[in-house]
Amino acid sequence: MKVVIFSTCVVDLMFPNVGKAMVEVLERFGCDTYLPKEQICCAQPTFNSGYVKESMQVMRNEVDALLSVDADYIVGPAGSCVNMLKELPFHLRADPVYAAKAQTMADKTYEFSQFLYRVLGVLDAGAELDAVATYHRSCHMTRLLGERTSPFVLLGHVKGLTMVPLPHIENCCGFGGMFSMKEPEISKQMVDEKVNDVLSTKASVLISCDPGCLMNIGGRFNRRGEKITIMHLAEVLNHNVDMSRVKYVEGRSAGDGAVSSVRAAKEEGALV
Amino acid sequence: MSSMVNGKKAAQYLRTSKAPFLTRVKESEQDKFAQQAVAKAQDAQWVKREAARQELGNWEQWRDLGEQIRQHVIRYLPDYLEEFSDNVEKRGGHVFFAQTDDEAAQYIKQIAIEKKAKHVVKSKSMVTSEINLDPTLMTVPGLEVLETDLAEFILEEDDWDQPTHLVFPALHKNREQVRQVFEKKLGYKGDNDPQHMARFSRKVLRKHFLEADMGITGCNFAVADTGMINLVTNEGNADLAMCIPKTQVVVMGMERLVPTMKEAETMDNMLARSAVGQKLTSYLTYTAPRTGQESDGPDDFYVVILDNGRSNALGTVFEPILQCIRCASCLNVCPIYRHIGGHGYGSIYPGPVGSVLSPVLDGGYDDFGDLPYACSLCAACTATCPVKIPLHQLMIEHRRIMMDDQSQANLIDDTVMRVMGLGTGHSSLFRTALGVDHTMLTPISKKQPETAKNLFASDRHVEWMPFVFGGWTKVRDLPDPPKHGQNFRSWFAHHKKEQQA
Numbered sequence: 089m090k091v092v093i094f095s096t097c098v099v100d101l102m103f104p105n106v107g108k109a110m111v112e113v114l115e116r117f118g119c120d121t122y123l124p125k126e127q128i129c130c131a132q133p134t135f136n137s138g139y140v141k142e143s144m145q146v147m148r149n150e151v152d153a154l155l156s157v158d159a160d161y162i163v164g165p166a167g168s169c170v171n172m173l174k175e176l177p178f179h180l181r182a183d184p185v186y187a188a189k190a191q192t193m194a195d196k197t198y199e200f201s202q203f204l205y206r207v208l209g210v211l212d213a214g215a216e217l218d219a220v221a222t223y224h225r226s227c228h229m230t231r232l233l234g235e236r237t238s239p240f241v242l243l244g245h246v247k248g249l250t251m252v253p254l255p256h257i258e259n260c261c262g263f264g265g266m267f268s269m270k271e272p273e274i275s276k277q278m279v280d281e282k283v284n285d286v287l288s289t290k291a292s293v294l295i296s297c298d299p300g301c302l303m304n305i306g307g308r309f310n311r312r313g314e315k316i317t318i319m320h321l322a323e324v325l326n327h328n329v330d331m332s333r334v335k336y337v338e339g340r341s342a343g344d345g346a347v348s349s350v351r352a353a354k355e356e357g358a359l360v
Numbered sequence: 361m362s363s364m365v366n367g368k369k370a371a372q373y374l375r376t377s378k379a380p381f382l383t384r385v386k387e388s389e390q391d392k393f394a395q396q397a398v399a400k401a402q403d404a405q406w407v408k409r410e411a412a413r414q415e416l417g418n419w420e421q422w423r424d425l426g427e428q429i430r431q432h433v434i435r436y437l438p439d440y441l442e443e444f445s446d447n448v449e450k451r452g453g454h455v456f457f458a459q460t461d462d463e464a465a466q467y468i469k470q471i472a473i474e475k476k477a478k479h480v481v482k483s484k485s486m487v488t489s490e491i492n493l494d495p496t497l498m499t500v501p502g503l504e505v506l507e508t509d510l511a512e513f514i515l516e517e518d519d520w521d522q523p524t525h526l527v528f529p530a531l532h533k534n535r536e537q538v539r540q541v542f543e544k545k546l547g548y549k550g551d552n553d554p555q556h557m558a559r560f561s562r563k564v565l566r567k568h569f570l571e572a573d574m575g576i577t578g579c580n581f582a583v584a585d586t587g588m589i590n591l592v593t594n595e596g597n598a599d600l601a602m603c604i605p606k607t608q609v610v611v612m613g614m615e616r617l618v619p620t621m622k623e624a625e626t627m628d629n630m631l632a633r634s635a636v637g638q639k640l641t642s643y644l645t646y647t648a649p650r651t652g653q654e655s656d657g658p659d660d661f662y663v664v665i666l667d668n669g670r671s672n673a674l675g676t677v678f679e680p681i682l683q684c685i686r687c688a689s690c691l692n693v694c695p696i697y698r699h700i701g702g703h704g705y706g707s708i709y710p711g712p713v714g715s716v717l718s719p720v721l722d723g724g725y726d727d728f729g730d731l732p733y734a735c736s737l738c739a740a741c742t743a744t745c746p747v748k749i750p751l752h753q754l755m756i757e758h759r760r761i762m763m764d765d766q767s768q769a770n771l772i773d774d775t776v777m778r779v780m781g782l783g784t785g786h787s788s789l790f791r792t793a794l795g796v797d798h799t800m801l802t803p804i805s806k807k808q809p810e811t812a813k814n815l816f817a818s819d820r821h822v823e824w825m826p827f828v829f830g831g832w833t834k835v836r837d838l839p840d841p842p843k844h845g846q847n848f849r850s851w852f853a854h855h856k857k858e859q860q861a
């Protein structure tokens with residue numbers, strides 16, 4: 089199965105470890121990975137700041153880049169950016185050429201945990217991590233992409249890992265892309281509450297599916313001199329893997345590329 | 361957009377503070393009590409609201425229905441307004457269409473003068489704050505205005521302090537503050553037990569109700585096909601304000617209509633669950649001018665229908681904001697409201713709904729241009745809104761108008777953003793940037809033991825950045841980007857080579 093890696097600008101610029109972990113996990117489950125080098129960014133930094141005109145070229149470039157390899161799927165390590173790719177057909181709706189292209193692109197795009205659980209049917213990725221951890225549920229992945237299950241299912245099967253619930257899991261960490269830079273006075277109060285909530289769980293590891301949020305929360309931990317280990321879900325699932333532990337959802341098995349039924353994430357509950 | 365109506369500016373009384381945005385944010389941060397009160401209320405409401413919605417079942421379908429009803433009304437607004445006002449007049453009531461706040465307030469003042477009103481009782485209504493009604497009425501010699509909603513009553517007694525929430529206007533006050541106000545202004549002698557204070561104010565208010573000669577209420581929904589006004593409260597004060605005085609004035613935003621009682625029932629159900637997490641509120645009232653056979657109700661019934669900048673939204677991307685039913689659940693889930701509170705927004709409409717609505721009513725960005733940026737786009741508001749207003753998308757629309765259409769950013773930040781647009785739009789530029797060893801940052805990066813592990817690819821991080829990026833390093837450390845040979849793309853290329861070998 090051919091999978092295009094949607095690397096995201098944050099991973100390209102900052103987090104090689106996240107990209108690497110994602111590729112290794114995907115290849116372990118039989119994916120042929122491709123990294124189109126023309127790709128850059130989903131356009132959120134400029135678009136969300138109101139620079140809509142300037143964002144059009146960013147979007148078109150991303151669509152072309154991700155479609156430049158004829159792959160079955162496009163998979164990315166950031167819930168927020170993946171959601172933006174899903175929104176591109178809407179933002180490009182007035183473009184006679186790119187509206188349809190963007191739709192083709194969006195239809196085969198998945199966030200990493202979503203792809204593993206919903207498309208590949210993986211329950212247990214075979215990983216082991218001996219730690220107490222908590223999970224930050226990022227806003228766009230939860231509310232806009234509607235994915236609130238996959239990461240928890242996958243984390244629930246990691247050997248040795250104890251997950252503790254994060255208080256106020258529904259609240260934004262204060263990242264918000266350019267918001268974190270433009271409104272530091274407000275963002276600081278938000279991320280401080282998040283850091284305090286994480287500390288209150290006594291977890292030693294903080295996990296998420298959005299590198300942007302991790303960069304924000306982790307960066308604040310470091311500034312405050314508080315201890316934490318930051319891990320993207322892909323890094324957790326790539327830790328001490330033993331393939332004999334791998335389990336699939338019922339009725340699926342290794343190499344079952346074709347998706348019989350990708351459960352619609354959005355139908356799983358009220359959007360809170 | 362422009363809110364000039366017949367040479368007069370609409371929506372002049374939205375602002376609750378003259379202080380600049382950042383000053384208000386700082387002030388809110390210092391008011392630890394108010395911050396904790398908001399956080400506590402949000403957490404408690406979260407549980408109550410979600411339980412009430414779950415109990416109803418199929419909440420997402422209810423939202424679709426709520427959205428359809430409100431969208432339909434807004435699309436056919438002129439027709440429904442006509443039908444409603446015809447029906448009010450058929451029952452012997454009077455309808456006045458006010459284009460601006462002043463027009464509305466002056467009209468009501470005129471009624472008070474004509475009726476020689478001495479004691480005006482009011483129930484809670486955001487729209488009367490919007491038209492600056494209380495101060496206007498108090499310019500009439502010998503006329504006394506009393507807010508009868510408990511929270512509004514507290515604010516009035518505290519020298520007309522400003523509300524900070526659409527449903528819980530005195531959320532920022534603690535019980536001791538309330539006791540002190542009561543003691544100073546009303547001679548209250550008791551303790552600060554909320555029940556005791558509520559009982560005391562009930563006594564004070566009852567007396568005023570009985571002597572009231574004019575009642576003023578807002579309106580939750582106006583039913584077009586019957587000409588009735590629907591009010592939703594938990595204290596019953598609105599009912600008294602409507603039943604006792606001979607003269608009755610209702611003030612409503614022009615969008616507040618529903619076609620029939622059937623839709624009113626649906627909306628009431630969603631409103632109560634969204635606003636206070638109840639099945640229904642304690643009092644749910646429908647009223648209209650008294651007709652022939654009826655034994656109660658006011659003799660004179662006036663409905664003031666207010667535009668005040670609302671029509672700025674019609675036919676624009678902002679039209680959905682007119683669907684709003686003022687349930688305030690977007691405030692109750694908003695992480696920004698959680699920290700800066702109602703006063704931080706500086707508008708009588710705070711929270712996500714206020715950030716979208718205030719600039720629309722104002723007709724520009726001079727007063728409220730900061731608000732659409734005071735949003736992390738977390739979309740909690742969009743997800744909770746019972747009538748599915750895409751609030752976070754409308755924030756981006758405001759930003760788009762300010763940046764693309766009006767170029768309002770300061771020059772440096774503007775350039776940075778435009779360069780970012782270029783850099784992320786042209787892959788050769790981006791790859792050049794990736795290719796540079798980020799030695800540029802080395803002089804400002806620090807090598808220090810890091811307490812956040814696995815966040816930083818190198819053993820260095822950055823504590824200071826220029827331009828708009830400085831906002832990041834004001835609050836948190838930034839990983840020093842990996843050197844070219846160690847970034848993800850280099851790793852991937854190497855990895856593929858190894859696979860092929």
Ligand code: SF4
Pocket residue numbers: 683684685686687688689690691713741744745746747748749751
């Ligand atoms: S915008 Fe939606 S959630 Fe906010 S007050 Fe209005 S109806 Fe309620």
